[in-house]
Amino acid sequence: MGTQLTVSEVAHRSGFAASALRYYEKEGLISSRRTGGGQRRYERPVLRRLAFIRAARNVGLTLEEIRAELEQLPEGRTPNKADWGQISKDWRHRLDDQITALEALRDGLQSCIGCGCLSLKSCAMSNPGDIVGAAESARGAMFLPPLLRRQSDGER
């Protein structure tokens, strides 16, 4: 137990399944060194990187988007305090947009309670171009995240 962590240690401490760690490595989100026999050994900073990945997933970014964000940081390092200030600002906007979209949908629903129409032409809830279109125009709110799926699975 020096500064090197095995895959199961990282899995346990990060909450990601070992198979997910392998997948993330294949996708270029994290990296590892190898022992003589070919087994993975991780440096500690991978834990911060994984924390970042989890936070980003919670906010609804795809792995590709996360990879791009990580890559964009100077020298591929884990975000520091300054980077994090900018990133968290962007993410907050994403979340705000998502919240706005959901509120618009909820309010449209509210207005439907009295009418019960669900007309394809006039009802806000089912009309593609109305509530939904307005919400969509809040960019970045194109989809909402599969938040909170199984979160500490620990392989098998």
Next chain:
Amino acid sequence: MGTQLTVSEVAHRSGFAASALRYYEKEGLISSRRTGGGQRRYERPVLRRLAFIRAARNVGLTLEEIRAELEQLPEGRTPNKADWGQISKDWRHRLDDQITALEALRDGLQSCIGCGCLSLKSCAMSNPGDIVGAAESARGAMFLPPLLRRQSDGER
């Protein structure tokens, strides 16, 4: 053009692709009669049913959940005003839960701006059991909907 609608007419008027209509029929969400030659012919109420399906999809229900809701209505009819009152109330709660979860996430992010830590142990954003756990406990908020994906595709 009597009261019978062809699949392409329904596709055009509902905004769903014809292939989606066939899929929904196979999954038991809608039904149709057939001509002598085996082609589908729809009654008008299918349009209301499809409006309901679209609204439910917007709120984040799965097709299985929608199927169950439709089935639960007496005689498999399209929801009337009274049904709709109850249903829209349930949906509003779903949306409220989703909004609450996103707000919690946003506020956790806000609290992170000052620290830049992203520690697996203490940071609210990446800690599975903190923000995310709290949000999760608002039942029904287990996942957020893939809201607003392509919405008027029109087959091919």
Next chain:
DNA sequence: TTTAAAGTTGAAGTCAGCTTTAAGTCAAGC
């Protein structure tokens, strides 16, 4: 030294919600 746990790989499987394809049939206007 032995043995069991933990690790490795590529390939295939999973889920939802469709779309696409292939190969053919039906409906309708001229």
Next chain:
DNA sequence: GCTTGACTTAAAGCTGACTTCAACTTTAAA
């Protein structure tokens, strides 16, 4: 009656983010 476009089916393909599998190797403790 013929052509053309609309329609039919089952089956396969697609996306993203993984998981599972099979078959094998490495590591570490006893």
